[in-house]
Amino acid sequence: MGANEGSGAREASDALHARVRAVIAAFERRAVSLEAFDALASDLARFQARHVPGYGRLCAARGVAPERIARASDAPAVPTDAFKLAAVFAFDPNEARVTFRTSGTTLGARGAHAFRDVGTYDAAALAFGRATVARGLAPPVAVLVVGPSPDEAPDSSLAHMCGLFARALDPGQPVERSFFVRRGTLDTAGLHARVAALLPSRPAVVLATSFALVHLLDDLGRDQLPLPPGSRVMQTGGFKGRSREVEAEELRRAIAAAFAIAERDVVGEYGMTELSSQFWEATLVDERARPGVYAEPPWARVVPVDPETLAPIVDGAVGIARVEDLANVDSAFAVLTQDRVRRVPGGFELLGRTAGAPPRGCSIALDEMLSSRGTP
């Protein structure tokens, strides 16, 4: 990228960041945003087509002229695999301040999501986190993370988000005190001590992956970690072979029992390294909300699409998730995942990963390669 082009891209990027943050700020003020989703989405897609070479090629391959993108749905979505193979950013690599990476696979490639300006990510995460999992909680709120700290896992977007929540919700505490996985080991005793020291009048928020919670539950056995009234527990992600697999409802029940909270206070989060926004179950927000239904912030949408045509499908039908995330200013506004989803009243349901092609022949399937431990 040349110097002039670079500064032009930076100015355009800064302006887009400001517009997205205005949408987020309006949400926080419970005001109506003056910015229409489609207008901002179209400007983002055109910006990315101009400044991210891969996206320009994808538009060409899909027969989409960037200057004609007028709605979010006009913009081709970037498959998550592209983050493993190419630079998905609209700036000089030297300008990257933070790079989040996906976990590794047998084929070695890790997805990378680089940020020149992480402020929009942070604003989006905090705004929707406060409106969902931390709704109604006034700082200081103890944040207990059953996971590694950002210092230990600097390329984990989840660790970053948890650190962000710890600093924002519990500003008086040194952030390291919030994390209870150190050098890969779960500090159950430390967690016990911290929970025991919580004030009964101050609710706490526990943030954890599903597999970390399974390990914690296994460690606890019949023991409990009773949290103060009003506390919540976030669970996110699958098991990825890192713990035994537990059916979702059973895990929710076990978590609620272990922390002595209501099942509706166990809140699921759906996020991805390739995104800047997260989606949360709305059980704390809406008493009619069902567990397993994820709500979207006004700056991000999950659109189920047909996996062959990539066209949106009707509400109630199962498709793969095309995520339109306005906070992905410098990377990919629209991301094509491999997660199966269905639109339902109040949001979308997450139905797991797409299975690979069924057996026809002895050619190895991609999902078999990615899950293999290597035979010879």
Place this chain on the structure above:
Amino acid sequence: MSRTVEERIADVRRLLDAAIAVHADRAQLAPAIGRSSGLTPEGVELGFASLETTATAAELRALVASAGHAGSVHVILSANVFVGALRAIALARAAAERVTVRPSPRDPVLARALVERAADPAITLTAVRDVGSVAGDEVHVYGREATIADVRSRARPGVVVRAHGPGMGVAVVSDGGDVEQAADALAADVVAFDQRGCLSPRVCFVRGGESAAAGFAAALHGRLLDWSRRVPRGSLTAEERAEQVRWRGTLAYAGRLWDAEHHAVGLATTPAAVPPAGRHVLVVPAPSREGLADAIGLLAPFIVAVGTDDPSGFAAPRHARLSALGRMQRPPLDGPVDRRGDPGVEKRASPVP
């Protein structure tokens, strides 16, 4: 009484004779094979060219030596490339005096035809689905990792399970050869069985820089177009079509893509973007020997076959079948196609002496 090596070879030869008869009758079998495999009539005819009907004495001796010994073998066939049934049954017959064959319920045609024409009283067809009821010495299972794991978990104690899992082929093209000739030969390997075989090449390393690789990719695209006129691609499943759309989008973004209705060739600097089956090839430049060795090493656990126009220019994985381009789908009948071995066998039991 155990058979001599010559008797075992003679038993395998009866299967080769059956294969000759099946090949002669292929017009009758082709429609059913087309329905089960998704291949076009031209694709079925091309596939029949890979059905082994001859083998040298040395090859059969090697096949018998690789087969081991067992009193009885139960063969579980998956919806493999359709000609794969012959080698599977031949290996079992070389090993054992009694063989039961359970064809794939979805693709039973060739296995049934072979067993019926062989008329070998030692080989019987079965529809038994519960592997836990099989009381033989060995079970030979062909299929996906999940199928293999399921069979292992259900097999009776003491029964040795020999697994033949899925895999893939890769190609290596030298930097001084005839590009068009290499591209045409590789296209022949790709088109066979619509690339659904474990020998089918899906990644091709081209010695040299990106421009050499791009030149080869363009040539391969042209040859695949020619092939698709002679041997149109068959139907893909919905999942295969979805994988194809996803891979093409990824390569359009992350590299270069030569796109056609019935095939696509992608160019990327890493082999991590392995394409799905269905006539999709990833071309990767290999500017250095060290880089090529690393890239092949990354894929080695999945590689069953390597095709090349210059075997002196690199080291193929020791277990891989090495052949000339255009010959990848025709390995000699000298043992299992896949020589990666089955570590699960060693974990479960020692081979029968």
